[in-house]
Amino acid sequence: MGSHWIAGVFSRSWGILFAVLLWDALVRWHGFNVIVLPDPLAVIRAIGSEWRVYVSAAGMTLAVAVAGLVLGSVLGAALAVSGWVSRIVAGMVAPAALIVRSVPFIILIPIFSRLLGYNLTMVIVVVTLLSFFPSFVLVSSGLGALPKASLDLGLVFGASRIRMLVNIALPAAIPNLFASIRLSASRAVLGAMVAEFLTGIDGLGKLFLLARGDLEAERAFAAATVAAAAAVALFLVAGRIEASVHRRMN
Amino acid sequence: MKSLAPKLVGAAIFLVIWEAIGRSGWLGESFPSLTQIGAVFERPAARELFVRALRVTASSALVALSLGALLAILLSFVAAVLPKLEPGLDALASCIYAVPAIAFGPVLILLSGPEATPIVLGTLSSYFPIHVALSSQLRYGAHAQHELARTLGASRFRTFALVDVPASVPAFLDGLRLAAPAAVLGAVLGEWFGAPRGLGVIIISALQNVRIPQMWAAAALCVMCSLLAYFALTEAHRRAVARFAG
Numbered sequence: 001m002g003s004h005w006i007a008g009v010f011s012r013s014w015g016i017l018f019a020v021l022l023w024d025a026l027v028r029w030h031g032f033n034v035i036v037l038p039d040p041l042a043v044i045r046a047i048g049s050e051w052r053v054y055v056s057a058a059g060m061t062l063a064v065a066v067a068g069l070v071l072g073s074v075l076g077a078a079l080a081v082s083g084w085v086s087r088i089v090a091g092m093v094a095p096a097a098l099i100v101r102s103v104p105f106i107i108l109i110p111i112f113s114r115l116l117g118y119n120l121t122m123v124i125v126v127v128t129l130l131s132f133f134p135s136f137v138l139v140s141s142g143l144g145a146l147p148k149a150s151l152d153l154g155l156v157f158g159a160s161r162i163r164m165l166v167n168i169a170l171p172a173a174i175p176n177l178f179a180s181i182r183l184s185a186s187r188a189v190l191g192a193m194v195a196e197f198l199t200g201i202d203g204l205g206k207l208f209l210l211a212r213g214d215l216e217a218e219r220a221f222a223a224a225t226v227a228a229a230a231a232v233a234l235f236l237v238a239g240r241i242e243a244s245v246h247r248r249m250n
Numbered sequence: 251m252k253s254l255a256p257k258l259v260g261a262a263i264f265l266v267i268w269e270a271i272g273r274s275g276w277l278g279e280s281f282p283s284l285t286q287i288g289a290v291f292e293r294p295a296a297r298e299l300f301v302r303a304l305r306v307t308a309s310s311a312l313v314a315l316s317l318g319a320l321l322a323i324l325l326s327f328v329a330a331v332l333p334k335l336e337p338g339l340d341a342l343a344s345c346i347y348a349v350p351a352i353a354f355g356p357v358l359i360l361l362s363g364p365e366a367t368p369i370v371l372g373t374l375s376s377y378f379p380i381h382v383a384l385s386s387q388l389r390y391g392a393h394a395q396h397e398l399a400r401t402l403g404a405s406r407f408r409t410f411a412l413v414d415v416p417a418s419v420p421a422f423l424d425g426l427r428l429a430a431p432a433a434v435l436g437a438v439l440g441e442w443f444g445a446p447r448g449l450g451v452i453i454i455s456a457l458q459n460v461r462i463p464q465m466w467a468a469a470a471l472c473v474m475c476s477l478l479a480y481f482a483l484t485e486a487h488r489r490a491v492a493r494f495a496g
Contacts, residue, residue, distance in 0.1 A: 011334060015342030030360070037357045091260020095477065102431040102476035103469045104438050104453060110280040134379065134428055141424050145491050179386040183379055183428070186348045197352060208353065224353035231348035232341065239340065246390045 016232065035217045043225050046218040053207070054226045061192050061203040062230050064120065068127020069188040069234075073181050075128060076135025077173070084143040084169065085161065093136070101133040109198055118199045126195040131184035138180040142173035171249070178245045182238040186231035193227045204230070282463050290467040300452070304471045307368070307437050307449040311475060314372025315433040319426060321373065322380035330388040331410060340385070347378040351439060359443050368440030368448065375436030376429035383425030387418045419494050423487040430479035434472050 020040050026032070027039040034042075047054050079097065083090035100108075105126070116122040146169060154164040196205025204227045211219035265284060272283025291297050325343055329336040351358075351371065362370045395417065399409040441450025449468045456465035 012337040013341065015338040015340065016345055018338075018342055019345035026357075026361075032357070032360070036360060037354075087256035088260050088263075091257035092264050093260070094257065094480075095261045096264050098431065098477055098480055099473050102434055102473045104435060104450070104472065106457065107280075107453070107465060107469055111277050114278050114280070133431075137428055138383070138424060141420070141487065144488075145420065175386075175390060179382065182386070183382040186344055186378075190348065190350050193350060194352060208350075221353060224350045227350050228345065228348040232344045235344040235348070236341065242386070 035215065038218050038221050040225075042218050043221045046222040047226060050219075050222075054204075054222060057202070057204045057207050057223070058226050058230050061189060061196065061205065061227065062234065064123050064196075064203065065127055065188040065192040065230075065234065068124045068192065069131045069181065069184055071124065072128040072131030072188075073135040073177060073184065076132035076137075076180065077139045077177050079132070079136050080139035080143060080173070081165065081170075083140060085165065090140075097133055097136050100129055105194075106198075113199070118201065120201060122199060123192055123195040123201055123203075127188050127191045130191040131181075131188050134183045135177060135180040138176040138183075139173045142176035143169050146172050175242075175246060175249065178238075178242040182235065182242050185234040185238040189227060189231035189234055193224075280462055282466055286463045287466045287470055290463050300449075300467065300471060303447055303449045303452050303468070304475070306447050307434070307441065307472070308475050310368040310437040310440070310448065311372050311430075311433040314369050314437055315376050315426070315430060315479075317369070317373040318376030318378075318429055318433060319380055319422075321377040322384060322425065322429075323422075325377070325381050326384040326388055329385060330414065331407070336385075336389075343378065343381050346374065349374075355443050358440075364444035365446065367443050368437040368445055368450070371440035372433040372436035375439075376433040379428035379432060380422065380425030383421045383428065384418055387421035388414055391417055391421065416494055420487060420490045423483055423490050427480055427483045427487065430483060431476035434475050434479075438472055 023037075024040050027037055076097075079093050083093050108129075112122050112125060116125060154168055159167070192203065193205040193208070195201070196203040197209050198205075200206055200209065204223045208220050208223040208227075211217075211223060269284045271277060272281055272286065291300065325339055329339045355367075358367050358370055395413050396409060399413045400406075404412070437448070438450035438453065441448040442454050445451055449472055452468040453465050456462070456468065
């Protein structure tokens, strides 16, 4: 029983362990200066010595990331659905979505700051804009890949377009929505961190900014590592949710 | 072709709205109109500079996208054939993707040199969407056909090669569609860390000299790369759905 449990934990976490060992090996082989890259043990010590600070900062960053992730995914899905209903909307939304997605973000920050000011809303908007694109693409693709037979069946029974959307198209697109949430989860956390870093709003990004300003590499990397850990955690949670959605739908 | 007309109308409406906002000055100096951005390309010398930078960035992004696709195929196929490794591999893939570039950028430059950093960052940003799209499909898609093939006595490997892989082609193209803009952005970000040329270099130097139309002109070329890749892959995806998911 005991060893079974350990094997289970190991099968899930060896990837993370491997990544940390890789990092340690990198520092040893390359002999990096502490400023460039401290070793994982020093960073873990830095986290341990002030864990309360990191936990509360991580909580703030995660809350913002989850808010933006949910908003972005819902927005993307809504755009995909409106594109499915109207072709002109599809033509307007696809280029706009791509432009927002492929303009380097740093250019947009001054525009956001003018529109929204440097505050929490802006960080959430940044995360929303990072996560709506996968949801838009994958949900559109789920709606587009509907078996023609099921839509024909709906037509034969005289279902309106709205009814077909609610009863046939949306259920078929839900797995894609959850795949997109899993896809965006880790970048949502990192996006929130970068936005905090650029704007100086409280969270892991601000911790990183302050520590780097003081040339305290261990603390800066501690903030970055906590962000990476939070990103991976959110990704794994999203994977769990996706799996349970699939169980329920089968 | 009939689906093209509404798309063009939609895109035209979008561009008109952009021009109007740019001219009104509502979003301030940092949001120029399209004509202001276009004026940047009027000087032949500037045009030449932008074309050269575009070539560098586009080729970095293309190499990065190909490497990212290979990496994603490798990761998700291994996970599909050896399901025991799957949770760990997934965690490893997400760990690498979760590395914050703002912290580890300097490390990357030391490891790969400023010339290769755009390709490395582009690869790191593009493998993950492909991996997630592919692995979701391999895990949950084509369930009925998979069970049927297994029940009829096909080996695990044959089922994978003849059922699961063909069924995952549309998902792969979906992943590529998401990854293409990510590869461009990754390459541009990589160019900020000291690359000799590229659109990212133009953006960062325009930013430092507050030359906003130049900055947007470079960004417009990034968008153009992404748009071209996206629409080509959308067409490929449409054909793949017709071929593999009929």
